[in-house]
Amino acid sequence: MTTSTRTSRPASKPASTRRDSRRPGGPRTTPRLPQTAPSQPAASQTALSQAAARRRAAARVPHRWFADQLVLTLSGRRPVHALLGHALPAAYDRLVELAPQAPLRPTGRHHRGPDPEVRECGVYCPRSGVIEAFARITAGERVRALAFRLERGRDARWRCAALDIGPSVSVWSRTV
Incomplete structure (x- = not known):
């Protein structure tokens, strides 16, 4: 005659892992430990927080956000239809015309040059609701050079109304 032994669960692991207050046992009562960030050098943390602050500031400024989106689209890294709701018909037609040429695509052997990025973005507001x-x-x-016009619609969303891209200029070929 053989006897079977039962193995039981360890007592330290709870049977349910739901965390909402609707479960039969009530809300979770076990205290949570504070999570700490992995240790990094102070200079690295400062650089990370500065980069995050720059990204948040760029997200609040519509012309900078749109310039970044245009760079992604005109370099071939994002499809044109990603800007469909962010452009008025005339500007979207211009984007559809420019995108197949990918005028901002990285150049070099086998298109492995450096990725294009927005160095500077300036703004002029001729009247309220227009950038x-x-x-x-x-x-x-x-x-x-990239120039564009943003107009705020009745729904308070900014949309591109016009777009133009300038010729390519090599920094070293300019005469000083």
Whole structure:
């Protein structure tokens, strides 16, 4: 005759892991320990917090956000239809015209040059609800100019009304 032994669960693990107050046992009563960030050097944490602050500030400024989105679209890293709700028909038609050419695509052997990025973004507000902006786009030694107009609609959303991109200029080929 053989006897079977039962193994039981360890007593330290709770049977239920739900955390809402609707469960039969009431709300979770076990205290949570504070989570600490992994230790990093102070300079690294400062650089990370500064970069996060720059990203948050850029997200609050509509012309900077739109310049970043245009760079992604005109470099071929994002499809044109990603900006469909952010552009008026005339500007969207211009985007559809420019996107296949990918004028901001990285150059170099096998398209492995540096990714384009917005170096500077300036703004002029001719009247309330209208922003005319420019951006300097750099990719290695190459600099491009991008100009666009944003208009605020009745729904308080900014949409691109016009768009133009300038010729490519090499930093080293300019005469000083």
